[in-house]
Each structure stands twice: as structure tokens, then as C-alpha cells.
Amino acid sequence: xxxxxxxxxxxxxxxxxxxxxxxxxxxxxxxxxxxxxxxxxxxxxxxxxxxxxxxxxxxxxxxxxxxxxxxxxxxxxxxxxxxxxxxxxxxxxxxxxxxxxxxxxxxxxxxxxxxxxxxxxxxxxxxxxxxxxxxxxxxxxxxxxxxxxxxxxxxxxxxxxxxxxxxxxxxxxxxxxxxxxxxxxxxxxxxxxxxxxxxxxxxxxxxxxxxxxxxxxxxxxxxxxxxxxxxxxxxxxxxxxxxxxxxxxxxxxxxxxxxxxxxxxxxxxxxxxxxxxxxxxxxxxxxxxxxxxxxxxxxxxxxxx
Amino acid sequence: xxxxxxxxxxxxxxxxxxxxxxxxxxxxxxxxxxxxxxxxxxxxxxxxxxxxxxxxxxxxxxxxxxxxxxxxxxxxxxxxxxxxxxxxxxxxxxxxxxxxxxxxxxxxxxxxxxxxxxxxxxxxxxxxxxxxxxxxxxxxxxxxxxxxxxxxxxxxxxxxxxxxxxxxxxxxxxxxxxxxxxxxxxxxxxxxxxxxxxxxxxxxxxxxxxxxxxxxxxxxxxxxxxxxxxxxxxxxxxxxxxxxxxxxxxxxxxxxxxxxxxxxxxxxxxxxxxxxxxxxxxxxxxxxxxxxxxxxxxxxxxxxxxxxxxxxxxxxxxxxxxxxxxxxxxxxxxxxxxxxxxxxxxxxxxxxxxxxxxxxxxxxxxxxxxxxxxxxxxxxxxxxxxxxxxxxxxxxxxxxxxxxxxxxxxx
Numbered sequence: 001x002x003x004x005x006x007x008x009x010x011x012x013x014x015x016x017x018x019x020x021x022x023x024x025x026x027x028x029x030x031x032x033x034x035x036x037x038x039x040x041x042x043x044x045x046x047x048x049x050x051x052x053x054x055x056x057x058x059x060x061x062x063x064x065x066x067x068x069x070x071x072x073x074x075x076x077x078x079x080x081x082x083x084x085x086x087x088x089x090x091x092x093x094x095x096x097x098x099x100x101x102x103x104x105x106x107x108x109x110x111x112x113x114x115x116x117x118x119x120x121x122x123x124x125x126x127x128x129x130x131x132x133x134x135x136x137x138x139x140x141x142x143x144x145x146x147x148x149x150x151x152x153x154x155x156x157x158x159x160x161x162x163x164x165x166x167x168x169x170x171x172x173x174x175x176x177x178x179x180x181x182x183x184x185x186x187x188x189x190x191x192x193x194x195x196x197x198x199x200x201x202x203x204x205x206x207x208x209x210x211x212x213x214x215x216x217x218x219x220x221x222x223x224x225x226x227x228x229x230x231x232x233x234x235x236x237x238x239x240x241x242x243x244x245x246x247x248x249x250x251x252x253x254x255x256x257x258x259x260x261x262x263x264x265x266x267x268x269x270x271x272x273x274x275x276x277x278x279x280x281x282x283x284x285x286x287x288x289x290x291x292x293x294x295x296x297x298x299x300x301x302x303x304x305x
Numbered sequence: 306x307x308x309x310x311x312x313x314x315x316x317x318x319x320x321x322x323x324x325x326x327x328x329x330x331x332x333x334x335x336x337x338x339x340x341x342x343x344x345x346x347x348x349x350x351x352x353x354x355x356x357x358x359x360x361x362x363x364x365x366x367x368x369x370x371x372x373x374x375x376x377x378x379x380x381x382x383x384x385x386x387x388x389x390x391x392x393x394x395x396x397x398x399x400x401x402x403x404x405x406x407x408x409x410x411x412x413x414x415x416x417x418x419x420x421x422x423x424x425x426x427x428x429x430x431x432x433x434x435x436x437x438x439x440x441x442x443x444x445x446x447x448x449x450x451x452x453x454x455x456x457x458x459x460x461x462x463x464x465x466x467x468x469x470x471x472x473x474x475x476x477x478x479x480x481x482x483x484x485x486x487x488x489x490x491x492x493x494x495x496x497x498x499x500x501x502x503x504x505x506x507x508x509x510x511x512x513x514x515x516x517x518x519x520x521x522x523x524x525x526x527x528x529x530x531x532x533x534x535x536x537x538x539x540x541x542x543x544x545x546x547x548x549x550x551x552x553x554x555x556x557x558x559x560x561x562x563x564x565x566x567x568x569x570x571x572x573x574x575x576x577x578x579x580x581x582x583x584x585x586x587x588x589x590x591x592x593x594x595x596x597x598x599x600x601x602x603x604x605x606x607x608x609x610x611x612x613x614x615x616x617x618x619x620x621x622x623x624x625x626x627x628x629x630x631x632x633x634x635x636x637x638x639x640x641x642x643x644x645x646x647x648x649x650x651x652x653x654x655x656x657x658x659x660x661x662x663x664x665x666x667x668x669x670x671x672x673x674x675x676x677x678x679x680x681x682x683x684x685x686x687x688x689x690x691x692x693x694x695x696x697x698x699x700x701x702x703x704x705x706x707x708x709x710x711x712x713x714x715x716x
Contacts, residue, residue, distance in 0.1 A: 213351045
């Protein structure tokens, strides 16, 4: 541990030194990109190819490097995988707003599961406190902080990435760093994103978040089960978003937000499976989608009992 | 090889000048370096040093980007009257205008570069080596048209100056078609930049077909205004002939453009406010504030007042003909359009957020510092290009003369 600290200090002082020279290229290289220990890792970071273009061997190498970096940056042992999408699976989500009580357990479970920077306050889920009688989002309260929820005269509307079938964010990206996977999850290659944030501008659901600073997590709080396209530690200066807990759902688990929900308001499942609960909801309940008129075909529905 | 002499002599001319010229260059270099210092700070700490947030994810940098693309486009569009109406005296300023266009494109591109979270990954946008999402991404289109435009505005003046340097006339049939391409290209860069914003159906404030025409109209105000101011500088500090006719024609273009531009603003205000929908929230925030938050209000009202003052001056003929009042109009409308198209256009698109949150944005000292540094660099580049251009056009730097001098020297 001590040795690691020393190395961390060395790394820091080297950064300061290079920064002091003011060679901007070198700074760009050292700041953020040079998170690894060895020059080889740093160069690997710099010249890494697009996820969809890498060979299985290259991906294996990258995953190992990500694990090494997690060790050196966070002091955490993680396992980074790239579990592929399963055949005949298309994920969808339905949320019962009659059951949602605004506890925000989903929000906090998501932060833990997905290794969000604890200081950066990034959250994939926003629970909007809405006054009864309207669906006007501008009347929502994003930062409600009561002793007790639910409040009288309010209902609660959690919003997260809708994994649109025709996602405007994907169209916006100038370098194709974000795309829809075959199972419907819109993912980001954090190692390819250039941080222009045009996707954030394009998203109608405010589902995309930027790493304005390097995300920091105490080592004991790092979730070690990670996915390349999901909850692995993110670098600074790139965009991230909800990915339906790809590290869990591709293994047949529920997303963390659904697991955490104490009221059973959340129903996640395979839209292609006629016997799935989500299909039952879509076929038997009155459902609606947020901003459906924008034509992005979201795969996230709301319903009431 | 005369081309080597051409480049060498041009560069030599760029750094030849009196005390005032050198002071000018040194102060511009100084300001650029000062801005670079802030950029180093931003690289070290990340974009957290800016006032931007997940809510307002583009700010002062992209605001300046939109403005300078307009300057770049409109300075070349001034070529149209020169050729269509055979206004010889305007042809003389064409080369200066193209120099200004080139500098403005570089400035615009730099504003995108400093806005990137990962400038070290810029190579990802290089086709084939990286992954360039063309033709789907409008930002990819923008990179392409800006790059092409920069090339055109370097290539044409390079060729014309080179011919003049070699004491021959440029072949009209060779370069004129390229000039025509550049004119269409100029409209395209600004249209594509407008599309970059109006393409977002999630942002009702920008999602209007009028945005493209508005961009073009306002560009025709700020571009000519800057040309008029620059021409007076050139007239004062060099022997380059700038006739009053050029300034008069340019001022007329500017007047018409400003009328159209303000008409468009009025059209937007009517459409948004007559039957006010939730889509008008951004424009209400911009002009009047929402829920007591109104940090953009002073900006937009300043812009509106400056533009109206400019319009009044420009529409009263004696005032437009008088240099003092014309200059006041040029400065006030340049600032007016800069605000209207920058802070007044980019930022309110993000307020309220698509989820109805009102989160304000104020640029930080780092953003101002970096931006001022980029302005200075742009002025520096333009100064150097104009210096060489004027010397070649006045016949002070010529191949024969230089070669003669060289031969004498070696003898």
C-alpha cells in the first residue's frame, strides 16, 4: 500500500513537472490518459482502437489493462468483462408510477452498482416530483428533500435513459463512439469518446452525463463486477449514460434499480419473450412513453394500475 | 524554385515592420500565451474549471464558435458583389476578406478543440484511421465543411498572390471556378453550423427552420462590420488603396442584412409568445427569466439595444456615410450579433433542460481567458497574412526584385 502511494506521488509529481513545461500535447497525454503505470499501458490507451473494430485478442488485452488501471487508480481489484448480447433478447423497461413513492432507492443503488464518482454527483436516474394534475416536466422538482415521501398532492416520475430504438444521441456522435447494441442497449465506448458532448445536446431525456472531473471512488466501494460497455471506471472528459446494467442483465440478472425498488414499481425484461412480465404489462395495462412525439421510439414505458 | 522564394519572402515580410507593428505583434503573442496558460490549467483539471455542467453542456466556447463561423462565411460572401456586379474596387479587398475568412475558420475550429473533453483523441475523427460518422452526424459534416473551407481560403489567395509575386496575372479561368465554389461553400458552412443546432428536436429553442436563415442574415451583419473596421486600419497603417466606395457598398450590405436579421428576431418572438407553449420556455428565460433566474437577460437586452442603435445609424443616410457614426454602428452590431448568436443562442437552448430543470450558466475566468487567447491568435494570424498580402499586392515583394537582390548578394 505504501509503495503504491509512493508511486502515485511520483506519478503526480511527473504530471506537475510536465504541466509546468507547458507543452500542451504532453499535458493532454499525461492528464487522464496516463492513468496506467507503464509507458506501454499509456501508449495502449492512446492508440486503442474502437471497441467494434478490435479483435478478441485486442479486447482481452484492453480488459486486462483496464483491470490494471483500476488497481493503480482506485486501489481496487476488479474484473472487467465484455459479455456479448444474447440471441433473441431485446431489453425493455416499464415503470408503474402508481407504485413509485419517490424513495430514490433506485438512484442510490445505481450509483453504487455503476461505480459513479462519489464527488461528481453523477446519477443516471432522476426522480421528478410532480404536482398532481399535470405532466408538464417544467413543473417538476428535481431536488425534493423532504423528511418523508411521498408528499401529499405529488406523484413521482423516475427518468433515465430510454434506450431509444432510433436514438438521436447515436446519430449526433461525430466519431461513432456510441451505438445501439443488438439487445437494444445504447452504449458508449468510453475509450473512444472525444468529449464533444453533442450527444448530450441531442438527448431528449437528459440521460447523458459528462465526466467534468476524474471520477473518484473509495477502493472499498468499487463494484468489482464490471463490463467494458458498462460500469467499469470511466476516464475524465467522456460521456456516460444508463446502460440497463449491462454487466448484470446480460448475465440474466435484474438491473440494480429494479432490485433496489421496495415497491415493485419497476419491471424489466425481454421484449421478444411473449411470456415475459414486461410483455404482459405492455399488452394489458394503459401505458405511455415520455416525449413519444419526438419519434425516437423509447423502450421505456410508464403505466398505472 | 520561385515557390520557395515566395514562401520565404512572404514569411520574411510578415516579420518586417516598425516599432508599432512589432509592439502589436508582441502584445498579440503575449495575450495568446496568457490564454494558453488557462488552457493548460483546463487540461490539467478537466472541463470542471469551466462554468459548464450536465445541464448546460455547451457554453462560451461554442457560442464563439457559432459567431466566428458566421464571420468566416460572410467575409467571403462579400466577393459576390465584386464579381456579379463587376465592382472592381471590391475585388481589391477580396484577398483581405479571404485572409479574414481563413483566420476566422481557424478561430472557430480552435473553439471546438478547447471544448473537447479529450483533445488527445481528436484523431478518432480522421476518416479511416479513426471512425468518422459521416454523413449521419451533423458535427461530422461541420468538421468536413470547415476543413474544406479553410483549404479553399488558403488555396485561392496563395495562388493569386503567388502569381502576382511572379509578376503575372492569375489565370482567371483557373481560379474563378474555385472562387464560385468558395462562395457556395461559405453558405454551406454557416447553414451546416445552424443545422448542428436546429437538428435537435429535443431543444425546441433551436428546433426551428428559421435558424439557418437567421444565421446567414446575422453573419452578413457582423462580417461586413468587421471588414469595414479592418479596412480603415489598413488604410491608416499601410499604403494599400481602400476606396470609400468599398466601405459604402459594404455598409449597404450590412444595413439590409441587419434589417432582415432583426425582422427574423421579431418573427421568432411573435411565434413563440402569441400563443405561448411550453416550447417557449427557453425564449422566456432568455428575455425575461424563469422562476426568478435571469442571468441571460442583461446579455440579450444589451444585444437588442446595440443592434437597434446600429440599425438606426445605418438607416439614416448621412449617419451611415459619416465614418464616426458608421464605426459606432459597426462596433455595436458586431457586439450585438456576437451576443445574439453566442450567449443568446447557444446557452438558452439548454435552459430549461429537457427534464424541465432551470440551471444557470456563467462563464468562468478560465473560459474568458482561453477565449481571449484565441481571439488574439486569430488577430495575429490575420495580421501576418494581411501584412504579406498587402506587400505583394503593392509590388513591394516580387520574385524578380528578390532574385536580383540575391544575385547581388552572392556576387
